[in-house]
Amino acid sequence: MKDILTLGEILQARGVSRRGFLKYCSATASLLALPPALVPQIANALEQARRPSVIWLSFQECTGCTESLTRSSSPTVEGLIFDSISLDYHHTLQAAAGEAAEAARHAAMEENKGNYLVLVDGSIPLGNPGYSTIAGMSNLDMLMETVEGAAAVVAIGSCAAFGGIPGANPNPTGAVSVRDLVKDKPVINVPGCPPIPMVITGVLAQFLTFGQLPELDRHGRPMAFFGQTIHDRCYRRPFYEQGKFAETFDDEGARKGWCLFKLGCKGPITYNACATMKWNDGTSFPIEAGHPCLGCSEPGFWDKGGFYNAVSTGDVGSGKAFAGAAVAGVAMGAAAAAMARARQKKTMKEA
């Protein structure tokens, strides 16, 4: 039988004091990027939240998203959140395999019909169902079957959210995102390659706490974590404004920690929480480590004109095309001049 304890009851049973619970709620508020003033509300909501069943489907993915998530080791806030969900199906983390695993998935779907969460990582190939199958079932079929009774779907990682690297040019498998296929259920995108682990658990925590989906932006990403660009939150922003840029890797500017705009940083057009939440428990993030942002939480970032071409470099076409335009121009000019000269000759003759 599934647990019907609330999160509050679970924590109490573990001997967690009310102070500890409040500390947990503050950390959750911080995680959700919510103002500290909301902590009492969060405490109330969490006390009464029940453990949802979660089914995790892995499709065309590199397992980086699962790796990212499991870097948050228990028992941390993230761990506690995960303790409070019932992860009923996950290829990499589950003990069961084969028929038993599929049976577990179906059982979870039945018992929690209408209430379970489906988490998806990896893109879904449409080119040929045989490109990616699990237990003989194509990704497409498994996705559509599993989401039927789901309360909501969370597409974790850029592959599930936007197609990711399988979907990059030339997209040989016909990879598509979850949103391309699931139209009748709410789908939250948590992109990133991989997403920040705290963001993944934060989205789950938000669902747990408020029982509803967070506010989403135009790409279906939670505004709490994807509402600001890296550029707007980057600690190197003062250098951008002062015109201090690193020109090459490891030059003087790079060593001084100057802005990486000229090295291709996609910070200005990338929405994610890397600049504030950072990675590895707040240790650092790519720009701080000296590498320009790749823009990995944006759709089609693999094909956005090269990681080391600055944002303001346009995709202006080939030299050949320009040469062609030049030739055309000269030709037209010559033609116009010829006509004008003919006219001139005529008038001069008449003069």
Place this chain on the structure above:
Amino acid sequence: MDLLEFARGPALQVALYIFIAGSLWRVFGVLMLQRKPDHSEARKSGGMGGALKVIYTRAFTAPAFKKATIYPKVLGYALHVGFFAVVFLFIPHVVFFKGLFGVSWPGLPNNVIYFIGVITVGLGIAILIRRLTNPVLKLISNFDDYFSWFVTLLPLVTGLIIPIRFGIRYETLLAIHILSIALLLIWFPFGKLAHTYFVFISRGTTGATLERRGAKT
């Protein structure tokens, strides 16, 4: 493809092709016109020397007219300086040109550029007001004059809005900015903005011709 990808990609590409083709068309169209043969004997060999001299000296008003024209003169020069500074010394622009031409040069801090930009917009409005209020100018101004003013100011204004934001998404503002530049590039060779090329051609021709006749230039 979203608006920004369209602006940075196809829109800018087509605009650049039209800009190049159009500019060469107009310049060659003029350069290859037949000139009336001058049968008089040359007093001085009129050539590049005379051309260059007049290109330079025409930048300065003849003393008789100085007082009357000082205001539009200063306004015009300041506008040009402002535009050049903003276009060529703003570092994201420098990077753009590097992508296009392979060469780069140092720039100015962003805040300095924003300051210059705002002043230039003010100057642009001042010059429009002059065109509208001066009776002679008002009489002779046509669509070309006003439209050229518009397509030149528009990128400056849309560019300045980007750091201010007004709550609009950065990508949208950037796309609008790039589209306004595409518009400028397309109009450039065909309207008054083509003075960029012709000012040198006409002054140079005048200089060469006058020098050949021995006139003081």
Place this chain on the structure above:
Amino acid sequence: MSNIDPVSSPIPYTRGNIEPILHEVIHALDRLLETDEPTVIDLASLPFAPGELDQLEEYLGTGELTAELNALGRSRIRETIYPGVWWLEHRNTEGDIVGRYIEITRAPAILMSQDADIGAGRALLGDKLENADPGNDNGADNEPRPN
């Protein structure tokens, strides 16, 4: 700080991100004095250059009062050298930082004993006293024997 030592680097500090926070603290102190309204600044949501967070902590310093909380891991709550300005650092049982706040208040809320805990403690004490009757000793070791 997390269990991983940040690699020390020759990157010079920028003060750009610290000053606005200090200004916010001043405004919060004004508010506290005028209307008794507390303020909490969540440091996780603010950008810091490498070393800036430490700089901020150093700047605010340590005042008279430091408290250690052991609940779901260790937390340190201390008043800075500016009374009313508190620095809170929450860690989990692994020692990782899970929250860092500056609270401008008379006393951070987490220091207060909570109703639920008080109720549970009172019940426990009541039980222990009951069971401490001479004929009914359940072997509770540290019970003071009633005189």
